[in-house]
Amino acid sequence: MRFFYAFFKKTYLTVMKMKNWSPAALLGLILLITIVMITAIGPFFLPNNPYMVNMAERLSSPSLTYPFGTDHMGRCIFSRIVIGSQATLGITVLVITTVILIGIPIGLVSGYIGGRLDSIVMRMADGLIALPEFILAIAIAGFLGPSLTNLMISVVLVKWISYTRVVRGIVLSEREKEYVLAARVGGCPTWKIITRHLLPQIISPVLVLATLDVGKVILIISSLSFLGLGAQPPAPEWGAMLSDGRPYFQTIPELMIYPGMAIIIVVLSCNLIGESLRDKLDSKSI
Amino acid sequence: MSILNADEMMVTEADQAKLRSELGFDQPVYVQYGKWMYGLFKLDLGTSYMSGKPVWNEMMERLPITFQLTTGVLLVMVSISLPLGIISARFPRKWPDQISRLLALIGASIPSFWLGLMLIYLFALKLQILPSNGMGSFAQMILPCFTLGFSLAAVYARLIRAGLIESFSKDYIQAGRARGVKEWRILWFHAFRAALLPVITVFGLSMGSLLGGAVVIENIFSWPGLGNMAVDAIFNRDYPVIQGYVLLTGVFVVVVNLLVDLSYYLIDPRIKQGKEGSN
Amino acid sequence: MTTLVDFSRKPTNEPVKGEFLLQSLPLLEIKNLSISSFGTKKKEDIKLVKNINLSIKPGEMLGLVGESGSGKSLTACALLGLLPKSLKVTEGQIKFHGRELINLSEKDMRRLRGNEIAYIFQNYQGSFTPFIKIGKQLIEALRSHQKISKQDAKKKALLWLERVKLPANQVFSSYPHQLSGGQLQRAALAAALMFQPLLIVADEPTTALDVLTSETILDLLVDLQKEYNCAVLLISHNLNHVLKRTDSIAVMYGGQIVEKGLTNEIRKNPFHPYTKLLLQARPVLSRVVPEKLVVIPGEPGLVAKEGCAFAHRCPKSFIKCSILPKMKSVGDSHWIACHAKDSEADDTNASSKKCF
Numbered sequence: 039m040r041f042f043y044a045f046f047k048k049t050y051l052t053v054m055k056m057k058n059w060s061p062a063a064l065l066g067l068i069l070l071i072t073i074v075m076i077t078a079i080g081p082f083f084l085p086n087n088p089y090m091v092n093m094a095e096r097l098s099s100p101s102l103t104y105p106f107g108t109d110h111m112g113r114c115i116f117s118r119i120v121i122g123s124q125a126t127l128g129i130t131v132l133v134i135t136t137v138i139l140i141g142i143p144i145g146l147v148s149g150y151i152g153g154r155l156d157s158i159v160m161r162m163a164d165g166l167i168a169l170p171e172f173i174l175a176i177a178i179a180g181f182l183g184p185s186l187t188n189l190m191i192s193v194v195l196v197k198w199i200s201y202t203r204v205v206r207g208i209v210l211s212e213r214e215k216e217y218v219l220a221a222r223v224g225g226c227p228t229w230k231i232i233t234r235h236l237l238p239q240i241i242s243p244v245l246v247l248a249t250l251d252v253g254k255v256i257l258i259i260s261s262l263s264f265l266g267l268g269a270q271p272p273a274p275e276w277g278a279m280l281s282d283g284r285p286y287f288q289t290i291p292e293l294m295i296y297p298g299m300a301i302i303i304v305v306l307s308c309n310l311i312g313e314s315l316r317d318k319l320d321s322k323s324i
Numbered sequence: 325m326s327i328l329n330a331d332e333m334m335v336t337e338a339d340q341a342k343l344r345s346e347l348g349f350d351q352p353v354y355v356q357y358g359k360w361m362y363g364l365f366k367l368d369l370g371t372s373y374m375s376g377k378p379v380w381n382e383m384m385e386r387l388p389i390t391f392q393l394t395t396g397v398l399l400v401m402v403s404i405s406l407p408l409g410i411i412s413a414r415f416p417r418k419w420p421d422q423i424s425r426l427l428a429l430i431g432a433s434i435p436s437f438w439l440g441l442m443l444i445y446l447f448a449l450k451l452q453i454l455p456s457n458g459m460g461s462f463a464q465m466i467l468p469c470f471t472l473g474f475s476l477a478a479v480y481a482r483l484i485r486a487g488l489i490e491s492f493s494k495d496y497i498q499a500g501r502a503r504g505v506k507e508w509r510i511l512w513f514h515a516f517r518a519a520l521l522p523v524i525t526v527f528g529l530s531m532g533s534l535l536g537g538a539v540v541i542e543n544i545f546s547w548p549g550l551g552n553m554a555v556d557a558i559f560n561r562d563y564p565v566i567q568g569y570v571l572l573t574g575v576f577v578v579v580v581n582l583l584v585d586l587s588y589y590l591i592d593p594r595i596k597q598g599k600e601g602s603n
Numbered sequence: 604m605t606t607l608v609d610f611s612r613k614p615t616n617e618p619v620k621g622e623f624l625l626q627s628l629p630l631l632e633i634k635n636l637s638i639s640s641f642g643t644k645k646k647e648d649i650k651l652v653k654n655i656n657l658s659i660k661p662g663e664m665l666g667l668v669g670e671s672g673s674g675k676s677l678t679a680c681a682l683l684g685l686l687p688k689s690l691k692v693t694e695g696q697i698k699f700h701g702r703e704l705i706n707l708s709e710k711d712m713r714r715l716r717g718n719e720i721a722y723i724f725q726n727y728q729g730s731f732t733p734f735i736k737i738g739k740q741l742i743e744a745l746r747s748h749q750k751i752s753k754q755d756a757k758k759k760a761l762l763w764l765e766r767v768k769l770p771a772n773q774v775f776s777s778y779p780h781q782l783s784g785g786q787l788q789r790a791a792l793a794a795a796l797m798f799q800p801l802l803i804v805a806d807e808p809t810t811a812l813d814v815l816t817s818e819t820i821l822d823l824l825v826d827l828q829k830e831y832n833c834a835v836l837l838i839s840h841n842l843n844h845v846l847k848r849t850d851s852i853a854v855m856y857g858g859q860i861v862e863k864g865l866t867n868e869i870r871k872n873p874f875h876p877y878t879k880l881l882l883q884a885r886p887v888l889s890r891v892v893p894e895k896l897v898v899i900p901g902e903p904g905l906v907a908k909e910g911c912a913f914a915h916r917c918p919k920s921f922i923k924c925s926i927l928p929k930m931k932s933v934g935d936s937h938w939i940a941c942h943a944k945d946s947e948a949d950d951t952n953a954s955s956k957k958c959f
Binding site: 494495496497498499500501502503504505506507509513514517518591592593594 | 683685709713714715716717718721722724726728729730731732733734735740743744747748778780791794795
Binding site for chain 1: 429430432433434435436437438441442445449529531532533535536537539540543554555557558559561566569570573574577578581
């Protein structure tokens with residue numbers, strides 16, 4: 039809890055110092071806030087029911103009733119994109135949070151205590167590094183079977199290790215410093231050293247890593263969904279929408295352009311913010 | 325691993341048992357594993373459930389196709405990232421630099437499958453100047469290689485820029501200039517070498533995203549390569565093929581990273597063999 | 604205009620150095636040179652070198668002394684056109700061998716560098732690119748100025764490595780990190796002298812070396828300089844080296860030259876308070892253990908923004924020091940920029956009031 043409080047405080051403080059932000063980062067921030075707003079309140083103002091199949095008006099071009107046209111089942115693309123943002127962003131946030139929750143404690147403990155746990159973790163890390171992230175995610179999602187939950191599990195399994203590595207690296211260098219030594223000499227219990235003294239050191243790097251990862255995770259999720267390993271129809275997820283639209287895109291490219299643009303805008307805004315955060319917080323470990 | 329979702333099919337108990345023993349699923353897991361490892365020594369990775377062909381042969385058939393794709397991608401990558409990186413290092417914060425920064429951001433933000441399909445739409449359907457799928461000819465290579473090459477090139481252009489700016493600030497560059505060495509020689513023989521170190525490190529690490537990208541690109545452009553094989557195998561739950569594919573990519577990535585470590589020594593003689601090159 | 608400099612004709616071993624020194628035209632003439640740093644918005648930020656005048660005659664060894672940050676190295680970099688991009692020459696002229704260097708094209712400048720003006724760096728590790736063998740770098744340098752075959756270039760490089768008293772073959776095929784600091788600096792000396800340049804700029808060539816090695820390197824430099832009669836601009840903050848070896852000295856403080864003249868003159872009669880203090884602060888090896896070395900008051904690098912740069916630290920400063928003093932002659936080939944000298948003169952002439 040304490041960590042989350044510190045995490046959000048740091049995020050809040052960084053956002054508040056906005057006058058020092060580059061225009062690019064500001065653009066990213068505004069875009070992201072807009073998208074989050076749309077995700078939050080958009081579903082109450084949908085022009086059409088995103089799930090309603092209307093075969094009479096399938097593959098129609100943009101009109102007043104259907105701002106972005108309809109897909110191969112006659113569903114409103116605009117409504118599906120707005121609803122789909124919940125799925126895409128929700129999954130991404132969930133994945134990143136889970137990854138942080140798994141990666142940080144393991145990294146902290148493995149870095150500070152070391153020993154057998156550390157060597158097991160590091161061997162696992164070596165093994166995971168040898169296998170390409172995306173291919174591993176495909177393989178795991180394939181083994182578990184195509185579904186949104188399995189997709190999330192596979193991405194989490196692939197991603198946690200990079201957080202553990204970063205956290206472990208920082209802890210390894212911090213634990214030798216005098217202030218940790220002083221705390222130990224002062225009789226501070228191990229768990230308190232980890233939570234009070236080491237945890238604050240890893241907030242900024244993890245913050246940067248997480249913002250940059252949001253884009254990557256969205257790309258992995260949509261790629262896997264595109265290959266058919268993620269959200270199953272009729273769920274409106276952007277990657278799955280692209281996959282659905284693929285057979286028809288030669289005649290109606292709008293089926294692919296709009297969901298694709300949605301992905302690009304979200305990923306771009308996250309990357310804009312992540313890059314300037316990295317420059318600002320000067321985390322060279324990433 | 326030994327879950328075969330065959331329950332829905334109309335099969336008798338006897339059929340199931342027969343298939344189980346044929347595939348070796350009636351034996352304990354460690355026996356299965358031992359057999360698989362033993363087969364590995366003879367390059368026998370089992371046979372595909374779907375095609376009935378040995379996995380090794382299947383992979384070797386498809387390897388050249390993926391190899392062709394990745395080579396093309398690397399060529400595109402180098403020919404975009406090198407000039408872009410050098411120009412932006414020579415004029416930092418000027419417009420070429422800003423453009424390459426923008427391209428890098430866009431390259432990192434566009435899903436490659438989407439870019440591929442958009443390029444197909446533009447060049448194959450609207451302009452009709454390039455074929456949209458299939459492989460073999462040079463023209464058929466352009467779109468797939470560019471699609472994947474572009475998103476990777478952007479990252480490398482930034483790396484080359486950062487590396488060059490760093491090495492241009494070194495004293496020995498100034499010393500070379502003071503001896504009157506020509507500027508292009510300074511760039512290629514003196515500055516570029518040091519800039520190459522981070523580039524090849526990332527190259528080794530991003531080998532995975534290259535292969536992963538190849539999966540999607542092969543799927544879009546219908547190239548019968550390894551990636552396509554893997555996706556088909558996943559949908560068909562063809563486990564020997566999936567195992568073989570994961571093993572092959574793992575070995576490949578490890579070998580590439582080994583070569584990267586060795587090349588550190590070639591690039592910078594100060595890094596002695598035996599000593600740890602990088603961490 | 605085009606053939607002001609004849610590349611084939613370089614001054615060879617000219618006899619009678621002293622007279623030559625006094626009579627001949629200067630090889631290098633720096634007139635009124637100013638260098639400023641520029642901020643992000645192309646606004647002139649800080650004037651780092653302020654209206655410097657210097658001249659070096661062929662075969663002369665000029666010592667440029669002053670504490671770090673006084674603009675010595677910047678002046679040398681400006682000579683070679685190697686100033687960092689954020690710094691620019693704002694006014695003045697640099698005339699070298701009859702040519703104006705400041706607006707010279709990059710191509711001509713490159714031809715000049717190494718060939719006619721050689722540069723020896725303070726940081727010996729930075730003299731050679733770390734992942735190329737010394738020999739290869741020497742050949743590269745030779746071949747970028749002269750059209751000679753690789754074999755001939757190798758011969759020449761080996762010859763010069765021998766001339767700087769190095770085991771030529773071994774050094775030729777070594778990487779820079781395999782050599783000691785002294786060896787590297789010798790190799791750098793070979794690389795500089797190889798072209799028999801008209802001028803060598805030695806930018807604190809010995810600060811990174813130990814005392815004995817630096818003595819031998821400087822001796823070598825002096826020997827070779829005499830042999831080939833090239834001029835040397837020796838930048839140093841080690842007064843002993845400079846006093847021992849140079850023909851004349853220029854003292855810099857805060858981007859200005861405060862005193863210049865023949866070395867003997869300055870050693871005997873330093874006028875500027877800064878020079879005086881510098882000379883007193885120098886440990887002299889004698890039988891008597893000195894009580895305490897003189898310390899120059901104030902913080903090093905404290906530069907007055909207007910007027911005489913040394914004013915804040917000068918024991919003799921007075922009101923007039925807020926006006927920039929002009930260079931004026933105080934004897935045979937001896938100039939200073941200090942108001943205190945005037946007031947001394949005033950004292951003797953009219954016993955006027957003293958101001959502090």
